[in-house]
Amino acid sequence: MISVAEAYARVLATAHPLPSETLPLPEAAGRLLAEDLAADRDFPPFDRVAMDGIAVAYAAWAGGQTVFPIAHAQFAGAPALPLPGPGVAVEVMTGAVLPPGADAVVRYEDITIDNQQATINIPPAARPGVNIHTQATDRRRGDLLLPAGTRLTPAALAVAATVGAAEVRVTRLARVAVVSTGDELVDVAATPLPHQIRRSNAYAVQALLAPAGADVHLFHLPDDLPTLRQGLTNILAAGFDAVVLSGAVSKGRADHLPGLLRELGVVEIFHEVNQRPGKPMWFGARADGGPVVFGLPGNPVSTLLTAARYARPWLLALQQPAAGAPEPTPAALTAAAQFRPALTHLLPVQIAVDAQGVRRATPVVVGGSGDLAGLLGADAFLELPAELTEFAPGTVWPAWPL
Numbered sequence: 001m002i003s004v005a006e007a008y009a010r011v012l013a014t015a016h017p018l019p020s021e022t023l024p025l026p027e028a029a030g031r032l033l034a035e036d037l038a039a040d041r042d043f044p045p046f047d048r049v050a051m052d053g054i055a056v057a058y059a060a061w062a063g064g065q066t067v068f069p070i071a072h073a074q075f076a077g078a079p080a081l082p083l084p085g086p087g088v089a090v091e092v093m094t095g096a097v098l099p100p101g102a103d104a105v106v107r108y109e110d111i112t113i114d115n116q117q118a119t120i121n122i123p124p125a126a127r128p129g130v131n132i133h134t135q136a137t138d139r140r141r142g143d144l145l146l147p148a149g150t151r152l153t154p155a156a157l158a159v160a161a162t163v164g165a166a167e168v169r170v171t172r173l174a175r176v177a178v179v180s181t182g183d184e185l186v187d188v189a190a191t192p193l194p195h196q197i198r199r200s201n202a203y204a205v206q207a208l209l210a211p212a213g214a215d216v217h218l219f220h221l222p223d224d225l226p227t228l229r230q231g232l233t234n235i236l237a238a239g240f241d242a243v244v245l246s247g248a249v250s251k252g253r254a255d256h257l258p259g260l261l262r263e264l265g266v267v268e269i270f271h272e273v274n275q276r277p278g279k280p281m282w283f284g285a286r287a288d289g290g291p292v293v294f295g296l297p298g299n300p301v302s303t304l305l306t307a308a309r310y311a312r313p314w315l316l317a318l319q320q321p322a323a324g325a326p327e328p329t330p331a332a333l334t335a336a337a338q339f340r341p342a343l344t345h346l347l348p349v350q351i352a353v354d355a356q357g358v359r360r361a362t363p364v365v366v367g368g369s370g371d372l373a374g375l376l377g378a379d380a381f382l383e384l385p386a387e388l389t390e391f392a393p394g395t396v397w398p399a400w401p402l
Contacts, residue, residue: 001272004344010269011310012325014285014292015317021172028152031170032319037146040163042136047098051131054089054118055102058128066120074099089118105131171319173215174241178202181247183223201246201303208307212315225256240291247298250280257295258282266293275344277302277369299369305346308402328398331361337391344386348378
């Protein structure tokens with residue numbers, strides 16, 4: 001049995017970068033760029049009017065002129081028309097090109113317009129350029145805006161659109177098969193018999209992994225060994241990057257998976273981790289470059305916590321290898337906790353940030369590995385070391401998100 005740290009290191013060692021694909025920009029939201037995107041022109045590309053009002057020559061205003069005849073209007077999206085003369089104004093709208101010859105904009109709030117004449121009601125500004133967004137003040141043509149590895153958030157997507165990236169090269173989503181096993185499990189839409197329960201683990205794992213960059217496909221296989229063998233053979237050959245199994249990895253008579261996976265060419269990397277919940281966890285990889293396989297315990301709490309501790313970080317590392325291994329965020333316990341066995345304890349908690357900005361972790365009472373409903377109040381779990389049995393309030397421990 002290996003430590004949690006060693007198990008995590010062995011999992012991350014299999015996280016090789018994913019290939020890229022090219023997508024239309026609207027389909028790339030949330031994906032990771034696989035190329036650099038640079039400014040194709042200055043930002044802004046012209047001297048831009050920043051306020052509705054009038055554009056004037058600063059020298060005339062600073063020289064004492066306060067009344068300016070309005071020659072014409074300049075709207076956003078229209079070609080620039082020059083200032084007819086130093087003593088004349090052009091009515092301008094936000095986003096318009098600044099009329100050549102003008103170098104100051106006075107807001108509507110600071111002028112009075114009557115009979116096509118604008119009277120400025122405030123003293124001259126201290127210098128030219130007031131209410132003007134000068135060309136190239138944000139970025140210059142050729143500046144790197146979005147380096148490879150950037151996640152296409154709404155703001156990043158807008159920047160990509162601004163530089164004309166109608167298509168972008170992004171990291172492909174990891175294709176993940178999530179496989180539940182067990183004769184006691186029935187479809188979510190079915191009415192279970194007294195000895196059956198509805199399948200839930202697969203949906204929990206799918207909801208955990210999809211936002212981390214996975215294209216998740218759900219499967220269910222019975223405990224019947226020939227059917228299980230054929231189903232796994234098909235799944236392992238289907239081009240998935242990872243297969244996440246729930247159940248049948250312990251030492252019961254129906255726990256066929258460890259031996260069957262070895263039979264199907266999946267090399268065992270570890271089996272059993274010094275942790276609770278999730279001690280029976282199994283992990284391996286196909287020697288021929290096929291998928292990695294996470295064999296998670298079947299109890300619902302064990303399945304979700306081990307998926308969050310190992311499978312989700314593996315996915316993130318797969319997409320951004322340059323960023324290094326995902327790390328937990330420290331949080332301070334709000335109440336005492338005890339755990340007697342010499343195992344790393346994965347303690348479900350609810351995280352809150354106090355008025356001083358400190359992350360506080362309040363333990364959530366879960367009635368054992370089968371109490372899935374007990375996790376409803378948890379949004380993270382603390383990783384408490386095996387060497388200790390008492391964990392005092394105020395002590396700080398690594399917290400992994402759920």
